[in-house]
Amino acid sequence: MLDFLDFLSRNWDLFFILLFLVSLLFILERKYSAALLTAQQLVRMINNNESSVIDIRDAKEYSNGHIISAVNYPAKTTSHMEDTIRAQSKKVVLVCQTGIMSKSMGKKFKIIGIDVSILNGGVAEWINNSYPLQRK
Numbered sequence: 547m548l549d550f551l552d553f554l555s556r557n558w559d560l561f562f563i564l565l566f567l568v569s570l571l572f573i574l575e576r577k578y579s580a581a582l583l584t585a586q587q588l589v590r591m592i593n594n595n596e597s598s599v600i601d602i603r604d605a606k607e608y609s610n611g612h613i614i615s616a617v618n619y620p621a622k623t624t625s626h627m628e629d630t631i632r633a634q635s636k637k638v639v640l641v642c643q644t645g646i647m648s649k650s651m652g653k654k655f656k657i658i659g660i661d662v663s664i665l666n667g668g669v670a671e672w673i674n675n676s677y678p679l680q681r682k
Contacts, residue, residue, distance in 0.1 A: 579649070579652070579653060579656070580640070580648075580649065580652030580653065580655070580656055580661075580662050580663055580664045581663040581664070582645075582663070582664050582666040583639060583663050583664065583665055583666060584666060584671075585665065585667070585671050585672050585674075585675040585677060586675070588613075588639060588665055588672075589677060591637065591639070592613075592614070592615060595636070596636055596637055597636050597637045597638070597639050597663075598617070598634045598636045598637070598638050598639070599613050599615055599616040599617070599639050599641055599665075600616065600617055600618075600619050600627070600630075600631070600638060600639070600640055600641065601613065601616040601617065601618045601619070601641045601642070601669075602619060602620060602621040602640055602641065602642050602647060602648060602651060603618070603620065603621075603641075603642055603643055603647075603669070604620045604621075604622075605618060605620060607643065608620075609681070610681070611669070611679030611680070611681050612641075612669070612679060612680055613641060613665075613669065613672060613677075613679065613680070614678065614679075614680045616641060616680075621642070621647055621651060628655075628658070628660065631655065631660050631662065632660060637661075637663060638660075638661075638662045638663070639662070639663045639664070639665055640652055640655075640662050640663070640664050640665070641664075641665045641668055641669060641672075642668045642669070643668050643669050643670060644667065644668045644669075644670050645664060645665060645666050645667045645668040645670075645671070646668075648664040648665065648668060649664055652664045
């Protein structure tokens with residue numbers, strides 16, 4: 547412990563730089579993270595016609611079962627999605643199987659100025675809440 551304190555006293559400038567960089571990382575992560583929605587919040591938004599749901603899973607996963615009214619734009623077609631999302635007048639919600647890919651894509655859209663939300667837990671969470679899926 548004394549070695550660590552000795553190191554800090556000799557290298558306080560490096561310690562503050564590290565502290566600054568870690569703080570900046572947390573600030574940027576928070577700034578560019580899309581809002582997370584629960585399944586219940588998404589149901590309410592769909593029922594009130596307040597959202598456009600975009601399912602970013604591949605076509606096979608989508609056809610096996612998707613949220614009613616969701617439109618399929620596989621994550622591989624991100625460049626085509628930008629114009630579609632910008633044209634939406636409703637809140638856009640990205641959905642994938644577990645929420646991980648949606649969070650990543652949501653961050654990309656947020657960086658370029660497109661505001662989206664994410665279904666936290668994805669379709670798996672939707673199913674866990676016993677909400678219906680539409681099969682195509």
